[in-house]
Amino acid sequence: MTASGTAPPIRAEIPSRGRALAGTGTLIRFTLRRDRVRLPVWIGAITFFTVLTAAAFPDLYTDAAERQARAALMANPGVRAFSGPGYGLDDYTFGAMMAQEMLSWVVIFVALMSILLMVRHTRSEEETGRAELVRAAVVGRHAHTAAALIVVGGASVLLGVLMAVGLGALGIESISWAGSWLYGAALASVGVVFAAITAVTAQINEHARGAGGLAGAVFAFLFLVRGAGDMIEIGGGVLSWLSPIGWAQQTRVYVDDRWWPLLLPVALTVALIALALWLSTRRDVGASLVRTRPGRAGGSALLSSPLGLAWRQHRVAVMWWAVALSLVGLGYGSLAAEVEAFIEQAGAFDEWVGQIGAETLIDAFLSVIVMLVAVVVAVFAVLTVLRPRAEETAGMAEPLLATAVSRVTWVASHLAVALIGSVALLALAGVGLGLTASTALADASVLPRVVGAALAYTPAVWLTIGLGAALFGLLPRASLLVWLVIVYAGVVGTFFAELLNLPEWTVNLSPFGHVPMLPAEDLRWAPLAILTAIAGGLIAAGLVGFRRRDLETK
Amino acid sequence: MTTAIVTSGLVKTFGATRALDGLDLTVSTGEVHGFLGPNGAGKSTTIRVLLGLLRADSGEVSLLGGDPWRDAVALHRRLAYVPGDVELWPNLTGGEAIDLLGRLRGGLDRRRRDELIERFDLDPRKKGRTYSKGNRQKVAIVAALASDAELLLLDEPTAGLDPLMESVFQDIINQMKAEGRTVLLSSHILAQVEKLADTISIIRQGRIVQSGSLVEMRHLTRTTIEAVTAAPATGLASLGGVHDLDVDDGRVRFAVDGEYLDAAVKHLSGFGIRSLTSHPPTLEELMLRHYGDELAAANGNGAD
Numbered sequence: 028m029t030a031s032g033t034a035p036p037i038r039a040e041i042p043s044r045g046r047a048l049a050g051t052g053t054l055i056r057f058t059l060r061r062d063r064v065r066l067p068v069w070i071g072a073i074t075f076f077t078v079l080t081a082a083a084f085p086d087l088y089t090d091a092a093e094r095q096a097r098a099a100l101m102a103n104p105g106v107r108a109f110s111g112p113g114y115g116l117d118d119y120t121f122g123a124m125m126a127q128e129m130l131s132w133v134v135i136f137v138a139l140m141s142i143l144l145m146v147r148h149t150r151s152e153e154e155t156g157r158a159e160l161v162r163a164a165v166v167g168r169h170a171h172t173a174a175a176l177i178v179v180g181g182a183s184v185l186l187g188v189l190m191a192v193g194l195g196a197l198g199i200e201s202i203s204w205a206g207s208w209l210y211g212a213a214l215a216s217v218g219v220v221f222a223a224i225t226a227v228t229a230q231i232n233e234h235a236r237g238a239g240g241l242a243g244a245v246f247a248f249l250f251l252v253r254g255a256g257d258m259i260e261i262g263g264g265v266l267s268w269l270s271p272i273g274w275a276q277q278t279r280v281y282v283d284d285r286w287w288p289l290l291l292p293v294a295l296t297v298a299l300i301a302l303a304l305w306l307s308t309r310r311d312v313g314a315s316l317v318r319t320r321p322g323r324a325g326g327s328a329l330l331s332s333p334l335g336l337a338w339r340q341h342r343v344a345v346m347w348w349a350v351a352l353s354l355v356g357l358g359y360g361s362l363a364a365e366v367e368a369f370i371e372q373a374g375a376f377d378e379w380v381g382q383i384g385a386e387t388l389i390d391a392f393l394s395v396i397v398m399l400v401a402v403v404v405a406v407f408a409v410l411t412v413l414r415p416r417a418e419e420t421a422g423m424a425e426p427l428l429a430t431a432v433s434r435v436t437w438v439a440s441h442l443a444v445a446l447i448g449s450v451a452l453l454a455l456a457g458v459g460l461g462l463t464a465s466t467a468l469a470d471a472s473v474l475p476r477v478v479g480a481a482l483a484y485t486p487a488v489w490l491t492i493g494l495g496a497a498l499f500g501l502l503p504r505a506s507l508l509v510w511l512v513i514v515y516a517g518v519v520g521t522f523f524a525e526l527l528n529l530p531e532w533t534v535n536l537s538p539f540g541h542v543p544m545l546p547a548e549d550l551r552w553a554p555l556a557i558l559t560a561i562a563g564g565l566i567a568a569g570l571v572g573f574r575r576r577d578l579e580t581k
Numbered sequence: 582m583t584t585a586i587v588t589s590g591l592v593k594t595f596g597a598t599r600a601l602d603g604l605d606l607t608v609s610t611g612e613v614h615g616f617l618g619p620n621g622a623g624k625s626t627t628i629r630v631l632l633g634l635l636r637a638d639s640g641e642v643s644l645l646g647g648d649p650w651r652d653a654v655a656l657h658r659r660l661a662y663v664p665g666d667v668e669l670w671p672n673l674t675g676g677e678a679i680d681l682l683g684r685l686r687g688g689l690d691r692r693r694r695d696e697l698i699e700r701f702d703l704d705p706r707k708k709g710r711t712y713s714k715g716n717r718q719k720v721a722i723v724a725a726l727a728s729d730a731e732l733l734l735l736d737e738p739t740a741g742l743d744p745l746m747e748s749v750f751q752d753i754i755n756q757m758k759a760e761g762r763t764v765l766l767s768s769h770i771l772a773q774v775e776k777l778a779d780t781i782s783i784i785r786q787g788r789i790v791q792s793g794s795l796v797e798m799r800h801l802t803r804t805t806i807e808a809v810t811a812a813p814a815t816g817l818a819s820l821g822g823v824h825d826l827d828v829d830d831g832r833v834r835f836a837v838d839g840e841y842l843d844a845a846v847k848h849l850s851g852f853g854i855r856s857l858t859s860h861p862p863t864l865e866e867l868m869l870r871h872y873g874d875e876l877a878a879a880n881g882n883g884a885d
Contacts, residue, residue, distance in 0.1 A: 426724075429634070430657055
């Protein structure tokens with residue numbers, strides 16, 4: 028860009044190391060600016076709900092006997108698979124409970140935060156082409172990755188600090204300040220490790236969805252690895268030590284307060300970042316290490332109808348959901364016998380059992396698990412029912428609706444997958460739960476009862492689908508509000524209702540609250556019929572609304 | 582001649598924006614109709630109303646003798662559409678998307694599909710998310726042109742194509758015209774419309790400001806004359822319909838309205854014409870005449 032005739036002198040030295048990070052500071056500020064709402068919401072929500080739960084413990088378990096009853100549950104390998112390795116069981120304090128039963132759930136959200144934010148600031152930027160624009164400026168090769176790692180890693184650390192302060196400030200005897208700092212650090216370690224893991228997957232996969240999915244799969248795998256380790260041996264086996272989630276749990280926080288296991292995530296993070304940076308030097312901007320394979324040159328017979336297209340779009344997801352829900356069903360069903368034994372000896376849930384009017388304690392347990400499974404199936408239903416809206420705003424609906432496909436047919440195809448798919452998933456989860464439960468209890472009649480109990484939630488899930496359809500047709504911009512049904516059902520239906528001391532009527536606001544809790548309660552057809560009718564009405568309203576409104580185009 | 586598309590007094594508002602403001606458009610059957618206008622003039626909105634994707638607030642629309650909102654599905658069997666901004670399903674290949682869209686319309690000509698894929702040099706095995714903008718456009722074009730639709734609605738169909746592919750596209754549109762199909766071709770690429778269109782409608786701020794065949798439009802507009810005369814030409818300024826006169830010794834340059842062309846040339850011949858060039862207005866000039874104020878404003882503030 029020199030106006031004079033002389034060429035600018037070529038710089039002799041090219042200090043590539045320093046230059047590789049040029050612009051990182053600016054990108055960090057830019058990233059913080061873009062996520063000025065997102066980051067506080069993630070960090071705030073995770074911290075708030077964790078501290079809230081800890082604060083509610085003393086009200087829930089008023090004496091040591093009740094806590095010991097819960098500790099007895101930890102003797103069950105199946106319970107350990109989904110919670111902690113099982114330590115400090117002799118004196119099961121609130122702190123020990125917090126470490127065993129909360130940590131494993133909180134890390135899911137912390138890892139999710141890290142993965143989503145990292146993908147958003149690395150591979151998404153490349154995929155959209157924005158990274159190219161930025162890299163053309165005075166920005167180093169590694170600046171994007173470095174800035175994202177610093178922001179996301181920083182978010183994890185901040186979350187850890189807030190968590191420690193929040194928990195420590197509760198002043199619960201067994202939840203000490205020293206332990207709370209370690210609790211925060213353990214959570215932060217998982218967040219940081221998964222930021223680094225995602226930095227690697229973002230190099231491997233060309234697409235944000237793929238990079239995020241791969242990191243999510245790594246998380247699920249590492250969660251299961253530590254679960255297996257904890258199942259095999261109380262306190263954790265070799266496998267528990269092969270997973271960053273296991274490392275966080277092996278701090279034995281609030282019981283032994285061991286800091287040294289956190290050296291492992293530090294070392295792993297350094298190695299992963301080095302790997303990510305090395306991989307990034309071996310590829311072009313926008314490219315990836317794994318190329319998308321070419322597919323078919325022509326459409327199969329499936330792609331001849333809107334329903335075929337809808338199935339094609341959802342089928343991979345449906346299959347993964349089927350696998351996951353079957354496993355969850357099988358896993359929880361295997362606990363049935365232990366639950367029975369535990370409840371008989373402790374009676375910790377007397378009040379809780381009384382509330383749902385269980386004839387037998389084991390039925391109460393199964394009915395609660397069935398309801399949780401139903402809420403999870405509703406998540407699938409919501410994801411499926413939101414697809415038409417996503418296609419509309421992305422511009423894919425436009426060419427489709429310019430063919431001889433009516434609007435109603437198109438939406439109904441997606442609704443059909445949601446409606447039928449959710450019934451199939453409920454049945455599968457019920458079969459899984461029933462199979463292992465009936466084996467554990469040596470009672471074959473459990474299987475059909477549990478499957479029936481799961482299927483009884485069909486109308487509630489359908490109503491959720493109906494609400495999604497109605498929003499899509501009548502208030503398309505508010506489509507995402509359908510998630511509130513899930514959040515509400517999740518909060519009110521699970522143990523949070525007890526934690527927050529919610530009154531009875533709040534349960535009735537959730538469609539899931541109206542389903543008789545089989546097999547504990549008696550089957551009542553009226554609420555099911557009414558829920559189905561409302562679901563039908565909502566779907567009809569949504570279809571009519573969509574037929575009458577403008578298609579939203581880009 | 583019957584009409585494929587008739588709209589009258591079409592109005593469509595989006596909040597405070599009046600996208601269509603009394604649009605009257607007529608497209609005869611069997612013609613290639615150029616639909617010209619700058620970005621944001623309402624071309625895409627018009628086409629989406631014609632497809633029944635948007636409902637007009639007021640005004641009449643008739644498409645192939647039907648109501649595009651009420652009879653959408655039946656009418657869509659008889660037409661094919663190429664959107665201006667093509668989005669494909671990320672996990673479907675281009676070939677799958679072509680077949681899907683074709684079948685959902687009611688079937689497509691296999692031989693023609695393969696021929697078009699060949700001519701457009703499209704790799705049908707790539708996944709939708711890996712295509713460039715131009716290739717996504719090719720997918721939509723092949724899906725539309727491989728059909729036996731009697732009406733083609735093409736919204737800036739070649740915006741992402743390179744010049745080579747654009748000439749392939751022009752060949753095929755000419756072939757479509759020869760087969761008697763009707764084409765509505767929206768564009769802001771003037772040269773393309775000029776090459777393909779029989780008739781043109783110019784849209785500006787949601788209204789058709791001018792409509793007619795290229796010949797008729799020339800008749801209405803100015804011809805530019807450049808001449809060298811033996812004696813210095815005088816008195817031109819006082820002639821009717823002469824604009825932008827520029828006299829430099831024996832060289833003279835001016836624009837003249839169609840109906841005054843004869844008088845102006847006769848006047849010139851009195852000074853002994855040594856050389857004379859005239860050229861019809863290009864579409865650039867046509868557009869400038871209608872959008873001149875906007876372009877000036879845009880150039881003034883460096884926007885757009």
